[in-house]
Amino acid sequence: MDETRRIAVAYVESCEQRDWAAFEALLAEDVVYEMPQTRERISGRERFVRFNREYPGEWHLSVRRVVAEGLNAVVWMAVSVGSEQVDACVWLDLSESGRISRITDFWPEAYEPPAGREHLVERW
Amino acid sequence: MDETRRIAVAYVESCEQRDWAAFEALLAEDVVYEMPQTRERISGRERFVRFNREYPGEWHLSVRRVVAEGLNAVVWMAVSVGSEQVDACVWLDLSESGRISRITDFWPEAYEPPAGREHLVERW
Numbered sequence: 001m002d003e004t005r006r007i008a009v010a011y012v013e014s015c016e017q018r019d020w021a022a023f024e025a026l027l028a029e030d031v032v033y034e035m036p037q038t039r040e041r042i043s044g045r046e047r048f049v050r051f052n053r054e055y056p057g058e059w060h061l062s063v064r065r066v067v068a069e070g071l072n073a074v075v076w077m078a079v080s081v082g083s084e085q086v087d088a089c090v091w092l093d094l095s096e097s098g099r100i101s102r103i104t105d106f107w108p109e110a111y112e113p114p115a116g117r118e119h120l121v122e123r124w
Numbered sequence: 125m126d127e128t129r130r131i132a133v134a135y136v137e138s139c140e141q142r143d144w145a146a147f148e149a150l151l152a153e154d155v156v157y158e159m160p161q162t163r164e165r166i167s168g169r170e171r172f173v174r175f176n177r178e179y180p181g182e183w184h185l186s187v188r189r190v191v192a193e194g195l196n197a198v199v200w201m202a203v204s205v206g207s208e209q210v211d212a213c214v215w216l217d218l219s220e221s222g223r224i225s226r227i228t229d230f231w232p233e234a235y236e237p238p239a240g241r242e243h244l245v246e247r248w
Contacts, residue, residue, distance in 0.1 A: 036211055038237040040245045047244045067198050069191045074198040076215065087160055089213040089230055091200065106213055108232040113162040120171045121164045
């Protein structure tokens with residue numbers, strides 16, 4: 001669990017540092033990356049590293065929280081792209097050899113709340 | 125961890141079953157529920173149960189995955205509202221007494237992927 005947590009943190013930090021050698025070393029060769037919101041899948045370490053290297057914009061990542069159990073972890077990331085701030089939830093599965101073999105990313109975007117629940121809710 | 129997992133699953137299942145007595149029994153009296161996407165917060169068990177009871181639509185919840193560690197868990201929920209399907213990521217914090225004291229919900233919505241990464245990505 002501590003090792004899973006360490007790997008989850010290193011995944012975010014090596015990406016933030018654009019340390020692509022360190023980032024790649026965390027990944028299984030046949031890693032599968034999925035974004036359910038867009039129904040996109042990237043298969044294989046080489047493509048996935050390239051996807052991150054090529055990702056446009058002035059983006060920055062930091063770890064807000066990690067919950068790790070066995071070979072699984074979930075990371076709550078704070079992401080900034082220019083002046084925009086967004087949270088992401090990243091589900092990581094490790095193989096028995098301790099490499100990241102599956103990644104599922106969720107990118108929840110800000111929206112205006114529906115009417116009808118103002119009596120229960122405060123805004124911040 | 126097993127107990128945290130059990131509580132996380134019971135949280136979703138009691139809500140799905142509209143078993144509000146069981147749902148309420150899982151919650152700390154001063155539970156705080158937050159939705160970062162809309163910057164909404166609901167404070168207190170009574171309001172939070174009411175929020176769920178009153179939630180409009182023909183909604184259904186099921187657990188897809190749980191990662192639990194100590195007094196923390198993250199649930200990947202499959203949610204259907206009518207014919208619409210969506211995933212949610214729910215971060216749960218338990219108090220020492222084993223009640224859910226903090227809930228952070230993310231509701232990532234479907235969107236069309238940006239252009240420029242078709243060479244790396246397949247759609248499903």
